[in-house]
Amino acid sequence: MNKYTPQDIEQSWYQKWEDSKYFAPSGTGESFSIAIPPPNVTGTLHMGHAFQHSLVDSLIRYKRMQGYNTLWQMGTDHAGISTQMVVTEQLAAEGIKPSDLGRGAFVEKVWDWKEESGDTISKQLRRLGASLHWETERFTMDEGLSKAVLEVFVRLYDEGLIYRGKRLVNWDPVLKTSISDLEVVSEEESGSLWHFRYPLADSPGEYLVVATTRPETMLGDTAVAVNPNDERYKHLVGKTALLPLVNRAIPIIADHYVDQEFGSGCVKITPGHDFNDYDIGRRHDLEIITILNEDASINENAPPKYRGMDRFEARTAVVADLDALGLLDKIEDHTLAVPRGERSGVVVEPFLSDQWFVDIKPLADPAIKAVEEGDIEFIPKNTENIYFAWMRNIEDWCISRQLWWGHRIPAWYDDEGNFYVGRSESEVREKHDLPEDVNLEQDADVLDTWFSSALWTFSTLGWPDKTPELETFHSTDIMITGHDIISLWVSRMIMMTLKFIGEVPFHKVYIHGLVTDADGQKMSKSKGNGLDPLDIVNGISIDDLVAKRTANLMQPRMAQKIEKATRKEYPDGIMAFGTDPLRFTFFAIASRTRTVRFDLKRVEGYRNFCNKLWNAANFVMTHVENQDEDLNSSEIQLTPVDEWITSEFQNVTTAVCFAMETYRFDLAAKAIYEFIWDEFCDWYLELSKPILNADTISDAQRRGTRQTLAKTMEATLRLAHPFLPFLTEELWQKLPESVRGSGETIMLQAYPATDETLINQVAQDDIAWLKKVVSGVRNIRGEMDISPAKEIPVMFANGTNEDRERLDRFSDLLIPLIRPEDLIWLEPGEEKPLAATALADEMEILVPMAGLIDKEAELARLDKEIERKQKDREKTEKKIGNPNFVEKAPEEVVQKERDKLKELDSALEKLNQQRMSVASI
RNA sequence: AGGAAUGUAGCUCAGUUGGUUAGAGCAUCGUCUCGACAAGGCGAGGGUCGUCGGUUCGAAUCCGACCAUUCCUACCA
Numbered sequence: 002m003n004k005y006t007p008q009d010i011e012q013s014w015y016q017k018w019e020d021s022k023y024f025a026p027s028g029t030g031e032s033f034s035i036a037i038p039p040p041n042v043t044g045t046l047h048m049g050h051a052f053q054h055s056l057v058d059s060l061i062r063y064k065r066m067q068g069y070n071t072l073w074q075m076g077t078d079h080a081g082i083s084t085q086m087v088v089t090e091q092l093a094a095e096g097i098k099p100s101d102l103g104r105g106a107f108v109e110k111v112w113d114w115k116e117e118s119g120d121t122i123s124k125q126l127r128r129l130g131a132s133l134h135w136e137t138e139r140f141t142m143d144e145g146l147s148k149a150v151l152e153v154f155v156r157l158y159d160e161g162l163i164y165r166g167k168r169l170v171n172w173d174p175v176l177k178t179s180i181s182d183l184e185v186v187s188e189e190e191s192g193s194l195w196h197f198r199y200p201l202a203d204s205p206g207e208y209l210v211v212a213t214t215r216p217e218t219m220l221g222d223t224a225v226a227v228n229p230n231d232e233r234y235k236h237l238v239g240k241t242a243l244l245p246l247v248n249r250a251i252p253i254i255a256d257h258y259v260d261q262e263f264g265s266g267c268v269k270i271t272p273g274h275d276f277n278d279y280d281i282g283r284r285h286d287l288e289i290i291t292i293l294n295e296d297a298s299i300n301e302n303a304p305p306k307y308r309g310m311d312r313f314e315a316r317t318a319v320v321a322d323l324d325a326l327g328l329l330d331k332i333e334d335h336t337l338a339v340p341r342g343e344r345s346g347v348v349v350e351p352f353l354s355d356q357w358f359v360d361i362k363p364l365a366d367p368a369i370k371a372v373e374e375g376d377i378e379f380i381p382k383n384t385e386n387i388y389f390a391w392m393r394n395i396e397d398w399c400i401s402r403q404l405w406w407g408h409r410i411p412a413w414y415d416d417e418g419n420f421y422v423g424r425s426e427s428e429v430r431e432k433h434d435l436p437e438d439v440n441l442e443q444d445a446d447v448l449d450t451w452f453s454s455a456l457w458t459f460s461t462l463g464w465p466d467k468t469p470e471l472e473t474f475h476s477t478d479i480m481i482t483g484h485d486i487i488s489l490w491v492s493r494m495i496m497m498t499l500k501f502i503g504e505v506p507f508h509k510v511y512i513h514g515l516v517t518d519a520d521g522q523k524m525s526k527s528k529g530n531g532l533d534p535l536d537i538v539n540g541i542s543i544d545d546l547v548a549k550r551t552a553n554l555m556q557p558r559m560a561q562k563i564e565k566a567t568r569k570e571y572p573d574g575i576m577a578f579g580t581d582p583l584r585f586t587f588f589a590i591a592s593r594t595r596t597v598r599f600d601l602k603r604v605e606g607y608r609n610f611c612n613k614l615w616n617a618a619n620f621v622m623t624h625v626e627n628q629d630e631d632l633n634s635s636e637i638q639l640t641p642v643d644e645w646i647t648s649e650f651q652n653v654t655t656a657v658c659f660a661m662e663t664y665r666f667d668l669a670a671k672a673i674y675e676f677i678w679d680e681f682c683d684w685y686l687e688l689s690k691p692i693l694n695a696d697t698i699s700d701a702q703r704r705g706t707r708q709t710l711a712k713t714m715e716a717t718l719r720l721a722h723p724f725l726p727f728l729t730e731e732l733w734q735k736l737p738e739s740v741r742g743s744g745e746t747i748m749l750q751a752y753p754a755t756d757e758t759l760i761n762q763v764a765q766d767d768i769a770w771l772k773k774v775v776s777g778v779r780n781i782r783g784e785m786d787i788s789p790a791k792e793i794p795v796m797f798a799n800g801t802n803e804d805r806e807r808l809d810r811f812s813d814l815l816i817p818l819i820r821p822e823d824l825i826w827l828e829p830g831e832e833k834p835l836a837a838t839a840l841a842d843e844m845e846i847l848v849p850m851a852g853l854i855d856k857e858a859e860l861a862r863l864d865k866e867i868e869r870k871q872k873d874r875e876k877t878e879k880k881i882g883n884p885n886f887v888e889k890a891p892e893e894v895v896q897k898e899r900d901k902l903k904e905l906d907s908a909l910e911k912l913n914q915q916r917m918s919v920a921s922i
Numbered sequence: 923a924g925g926a927a928u929g930u931a932g933c934u935c936a937g938u939u940g941g942u943u944a945g946a947g948c949a950u951c952g953u954c955u956c957g958a959c960a961a962g963g964c965g966a967g968g969g970u971c972g973u974c975g976g977u978u979c980g981a982a983u984c985c986g987a988c989c990a991u992u993c994c995u996a997c998c999a
Contacts, residue, residue, distance in 0.1 A: 005961080187997085194999085213999060226999095263998045270999090277999080338997065386926065390995065484994085519934085521992085589947085590935080595927065595993065598934060602948055609961045620958030663938090671936075671946075686958070776965095782953095783965030789954060820956085873943055880941095885979035894941055894980090 005615035007579020007608075008539070011727040015127050023748055024132045026072045026474075033069035034474035035061060036458045036507075037133065038482050038490070042077035042140060043084050043118045046125035048516040048524060048599060049483060051534035055587040056513065056666055057481050058131045062723035063661050065132070066752035072474050073132060074461050076139035077122065079115075081407040081450040082176060082184075082344050088114050088406075104405050111406050125535055130580055130726045132748070137470075139461040141453040142408070149460035150408045150453045151424050153501060158422045162360045163400070165412075165420070169279045170399050172352030173342040174297035174312075178403035179356055180342055181449065182396075183489050185349050187338040196265065196330035197323055199225060202241040202250050209234075209242055209253070210330050212264035214337050215274075216323075217315040219244070220303040221292040222251055224270040226281060229255035231266050245328050246319065247304055254285050274351050291353050312350070346555065357401040357410060357446070364496040365395050371495060377505050380664055381593045384484060384512040391488040398493075400449045407447030414442050455493035458506040475502065479509040484595070487512070511664050513591060519600040527555055529563030532575075537604060540577030543568060575601065581725040582608035588670035588724055610674060611728050614721070617682050618732040621714040624693055624707060625740060631704045632711060632739045638701035640692060642814065643709035644764035646685040649676065650713055650720075655755045657720060673721050681717065684772065685710075691817050698813070711740040720753045770804075770841065771811055777839030777846040778819040784862050785837060785854050793848055795821040798833055799911065800844035835922060837862070838915045840908055845915075856922055863916045867909065874905045 018024065026032075035057055040050060057073065065071040088111050089099055099107045126133060139146060157163045170179040195216050198208040209225055225242050227234035238255045251270075258281055259268050272282025272289040282289055292303045299307040299315045306322075307315050323329045340349045369392050371377050372385055379385035401410060413429050414420045416439075423429035426441055435441065453460070462471040476498075480491065491510055498506035517523055524531040529550045536546065547567050551560040578601075585607040590597045625632060639647075653676035660669035692698050692706040715736055722729040726748065733747040744750050778795060787793060797808060805826060808815075812824055827833060827847075836847035837854045850859065880886050880898050887895055 005959095211999075215999090258999095260998055268999050275999080277997090335998095337999095383926075387994070390925070394995085515993090592935070594935085600934065600948085603934080605961080606947060612961050613959065616959035616962085618958085623958075659938095665938095667936075668938095675946085682959085683963090779964060780966090784952095786953070786965095789956065789964065817956090869943070876943090880980075883979060887979080889979045890941075897941080 005612045005728075007581060007611070007727070008577055010731040011130075011580050014727055014730050015130060018132070018746065018748065019127070019135065021745070022136075023746060024073070024134050025136060026070050026134065027065075027068075028070060030068045030070045032072070032473050033061075033064040034072040034074065034477045035479055035481070036074045036461060036477050037076060038480070038486065039076045039078040039141065039454060039457060040122050041080035041083060042115055042122070043087060044080065045121055046129075046534055048532055048534055050125075051129055051583070052516050052587045052591070052597070053481055053483070053513060054126060054129060054131050055584045056511070056591060058129070058726075059584075059588065059666065059669075059723040060479070060481075060661065060664075061132055062726065062748060063752060065748065066719065066722065066750060068751070070473070072134055072470075074137065074139070074474075074477075075123075075126075075133040075135050076141075076457070076461050077119070078141040078450055078454050079407065081402055081404050081447060082178070082180070084111060084114070085404050085406040086176070086344055099405070107405050128535060128538060128580065130584065132726075137461075141450070141457075145463065146453060146456070146460045147408060149456050149464055150448065151411055152465045153456060153497065154411055154448070154452075155422060155424055156501075157359065162363060163357060163422075164360060165355065165357050167353060167355050168358070168399070169273075169276055169351045169353050170356055171340070171342075172295075172297075172350045172354070173345050173347065174293075174295065174350060175345040175347045176342065176404075177295050179352075179354065179399055179401065180344075180349070181399060181451075184343045185340045186343050187340045189336050190339045191334065191336050192339070194264065194333040194335035195320060196332070197245070197269075198328040198330050199242040199245065199267075199269070200328075201237070202243045208328075209237070209267045210265040211267045211269040213269055214335060215316070216319045217299070217307075217312050218271045218274045218292070219269055219319060220247060220299065220307060220315070221271045221273045221290040222247075222249075222269045223272060223282065223288045223290060224251050224285065225253045226256045226259050226268045226270050227253065227266060228257065228259040228261045231259075231261045233266060245326060246322055252285075252287075254281075254287075256281050256284065273353055276351050279351070289353060293350060293352065295352075297350055356399050357412075357448075359398040359400055361395050361398050361496070364500055365392050365492075367499050368392060368492065368495040371499060371505055377495065377507065378509045380509060380511045384487065384510070387484055387487045388492060392492055395492075398449075400452050401444075401446040402449055403445075404447050407450065408453055410444040410446050410448060412444040414444065416440050420444070451490060451493055454490055455497040456501070457494060458498055459502050464502070475506075476504050477507045479511055480507040481511045481513065483515060484512050485515075509664075514593075514595050514597040516599050517596050519598055519602075521596060521598055526553075527559065529554075529559060529567065532599070534583060536575055537578050537583050537601070538580050541575050543571055543574040546571060546574055578604045578608045579611070579727075581611050581728045584726075585610065585670060585724055588666040589674075591666040610678065611725065613682060614677055614725075614728065615732070617677070617686060618714060618718075618735070620686055621710055622735060624689075625711045625714075625737060628707060629737065629739050631707045632737070634704050634708075636701055637705040637708060638699065639705040639709065640702055641764045641767040641810075642685065642688045642692065643705055644761045645768040646681065646713055647709060647759050648761040648765055649680050650716060650753075651755050651757070651760050653680075654720060654753045658755070661723075670724060673724065677717060677721070681713065684768070685713070687818060688768075688771075688814055691814050695813055711736070715741050716753050719747060719750050722747050722750075723752075767807065767811070770807055771814065773841040774808075774815060774844075774846060775818045777841055778821075778848065780839055781837045781846075781848045781854075781862075785848075785858055787848075787853060789820065792820050792822040793853060794823055794825065795819060796825040796827055796833070796836065796847040796849070798827040798831075798845045798847060799829075800826075804841070804844040835918060836915075838912070840911065842904070843907065845911055850919070856919060859919050860916065863912055863919065867912045867916065870905055870909050870912065874902065874909065877902045877905065 061071050061073045092099065154163065171182065171185050173180050192214055194212050194214055196210050196212045198210055201207045211225060213219065222244050227238065237253045240253050241250045242253055244251050258277060270278045270281055270287065272279045272287050273291040290302050292299055293312065294300045297312045299310045301308055307318060310318060320329065341347060342349050372388060379388065411424060412420045412422045413426055421429040421433050423432055458477050459471060459475055462468060462475055464471055482491065494506045518530045522528060522530055547564050550563050550567055554560055582604050586604045589603065653672050656672040657669045660672060689706050689710055693703060718729040718733045730747050733741055782789065808826060833847060834849040836849045837859045839846040877898055881902060
């Protein structure tokens with residue numbers, strides 16, 4: 002076998018698995034299903050996706066091998082805003098505006114783009130080894146899912162849970178659509194606080210001072226508010242101010258919302274352009290004036306001078322004009338949270354418009370209850386707080402978007418502005434008895450993408466039809482996603498699924514941490530610190546990486562900085578690590594923390610681990626190839642070494658299964674790593690060599706070890722398969738059929754299960770003893786700088802009968818590991834030579850000093866050991882000396898301490914004696 | 923402002939229901955080409971478990987306060 006090169010072995014297996022339809026549900030056994038959090042159909046895979054889907058894939062493979070009827074349902078969503086943006090930008094590059102094309106042609110273009118780029122993400126998922134069921138792949142805009150969306154909309158409307166209304170919404174003036182609260186990101190930015198003087202209408206010369214961060218909105222002011230308890234302004238409540246520039250008389254009102262401490266204590270009220278002001282406006286029945294157009298330019302409700310100006314242009318003009326009138330009191334520096342559209346990056350405006358809403362309370366209440374009562378369990382538990390916090394303060398959901406790409410709202414308007422909701426125009430006509438000569442126009446808006454995603458678990462299974470798939474696989478078992486998705490999607494799925502299916506969409510929600518770079522920084526395009534998972538799999542040159550990170554930047558001036566940082570961090574680019582090492586890294590870092598730092602050093606470490614497994618398999622192969630006679634023989638005798646590794650295999654199997662049942666992917670990975678490297682490779686393979694090679698070993702024992710070697714290797718590959726699918730398949734296929742059976746693929750073999758009868762404490766104790774002896778000698782060699790090649794005399798003294806018996810029994814195994822000149826058992830009373838000493842419990846291991854050992858070095862080594870034991874002894878003695886401890890602690894704990902003290906005393910005595918004799922030279 | 927989380931070796935993290943000599947990987951130091959593996963073997967060093975209190979016979983683990991860091995929600999116009 003040649004070197005481990007992941008690229009060579011990973012490419013072909015996936016194709017074979019998929020062609021053989023191994024990912025499809027088996028149709029037998031208890032069902033286990035997971036719905037993929039639908040990636041954007043035109044998007045690309047980022048580290049978060051790769052992390053998430055690796056976790057899911059391990060679970061699915063684990064359950065599939067355990068015999069469950071598994072379904073990992075594939076699908077993508079249409080990502081309304083971002084997809085429309087991408088296509089709009091592409092058209093802009095050709096000098097085409099969407100309005101030039103018209104709605105129908107534009108939507109055609111989007112479908113073209115979907116066809117063109119839609120398989121990127123699928124290819125990427127395949128490269129990661131994701132065992133998704135592709136044959137039933139769904140898309141939120143496909144016919145079936147669109148039917149589900151229609152059905153849900155109409156039913157909710159008929160029940161009065163969807164309504165249309167004029168409300169203040171977050172408005173993106175570039176995309177010219179409403180967006181949800183969750184699509185708005187507010188970050189602190191430095192700005193100014195302008196203080197303006199508003200003259201009082203009835204008292205010439207007197208004025209109020211109001212402060213604002215958005216001067217241009219004053220054009221839409223309809224009141225000034227003060228706190229009712231504010232002594233400074235009490236006398237003004239009920240009076241009128243004269244709005245400068247506009248010359249509108251506006252009332253001075255009292256409202257508890259006003260903070261007396263902030264600014265002047267007077268607040269200008271603009272109900273048309275501020276959410277808080279809107280609420281105040283409703284409380285006080287104020288006029289609502291909209292002064293902006295859809296693109297955030299000033300409209301005809303403002304004085305002629307400002308009409309047509311952009312909002313920021315108007316800001317400057319308003320400030321200048323007020324200053325000229327002597328009404329600018331002062332300007333202060335002020336940091337404020339500026340709301341920007343997540344997609345467009347522009348400042349979002351509160352904007353009054355006609356929108357469709359879901360009356361959310363009736364849906365939210367049962368959804369809250371489902372989690373409270375444990376029908377849905379969040380993992381880790383505390384992430385349910387995010388859910389509860391959102392759900393308990395939930396506001397009606399604005400579901401309409403002023404876009405062309407998406408599910409068009411199924412409402413039709415007649416010429417009088419009456420609207421009718423139904424599954425189609427003809428249904429509407431029939432239902433409302435509208436003859437053909439009544440003109441009907443469908444609502445131009447589309448639905449929020451999350452409206453269709455909310456139906457995901459059941460719409461992908463065929464709803465509204467009653468399909469066998471729905472029957473078998475719903476509710477799904479678990480949803481694995483990030484914490485930012487809880488409000489966006491998880492909550493909406495729970496609400497919609499409870500409403501329409503009457504069951505939960507999933508029983509568990511596993512929330513994974515956010516993948517950051519090695520410094521804990523969120524990966525982002527603008528920071529230029531993002532990694533493409535496939536670049537780690539396939540490798541990338543430094544020039545390509547720099548090009549990728551600096552292309553299409555929103556702030557092109559960052560390019561230089563990004564390039565410098567990138568060249569510093571990856572001077573040679575990224576080497577091709579392969580999928581398995583990348584996946585294993587994801588499992589290893591999937592602990593219960595909020596953020597997981599991703600460090601390529603870890604991938605390198607797990608690549609080394611894969612290499613280790615590869616080489617171990619290589620070794621096993623040389624001992625099982627063409628050995629069918631031995632492998633098939635029933636005349637075998639198992640040595641304690643074989644019984645021990647078999648016993649250890651049961652332990653690791655228990656640990657991995659427990660970890661998977663509790664979604665501790667990190668602990669599963671750790672258990673596998675330690676078993677393979679620290680037990681199987683470091684000890685078992687080494688111990689098997691003398692058995693397989695020595696003449697003194699019986700044929701039956703040799704066969705026993707050969708079979709154990711083969712069986713353990715084969716079972717270990719199955720144990721590791723959900724985590725390292727490609728490597729394990731490759732190695733498993735190489736094993737002879739007499740070892741692995743005649744199955745076609747490892748991914749459909751049975752997952753190992755613990756066999757309690759194979760746990761062998763005696764064998765484990767034997768090997769623990771053997772390890773102690775070997776480690777003792779190795780320690781002396783290492784500390785004394787004795788070459789491993791040099792054969793040294795090794796003596797044993799003061800041992801028990803059991804020690805002596807074990808020494809006899811295991812000397813053949815010990816010899817190759819410790820390379821002694823000879824092994825000598827000293828009888829009690831027999832004189833001990835001056836020697837370096839190690840202890841294996843009671844037994845002393847002696848390496849005579851003559852010509853080998855440096856006196857000072859040995860004294861130092863002994864002192865270190867004595868000091869360590871002395872410290873431990875003091876602690877133990879103190880415990881036992883405490884009458885409260887002896888009285889109150891459980892008997893077994895006290896006894897343990899007593900035994901420990903005895904052992905330490907005996908060890909110390911030996912070490913001190915040894916020290917004296919060495920010192921006396 | 924409200925809510926939450928985290929603080930363990932130089933770095934990144936494990937540490938189940940309180941009882942281990944507090945562990946691992948990476949990094950560091952020493953050493954070795956011994957027929958699976960230098961992407962390796964063997965050996966070693968490195969920690970007052972953020973600080974101070976409390977509960978307990980016993981605390982990294984439970985409770986409180988404080989300090990530090992991070993995130994989320996709502997924002998003061």
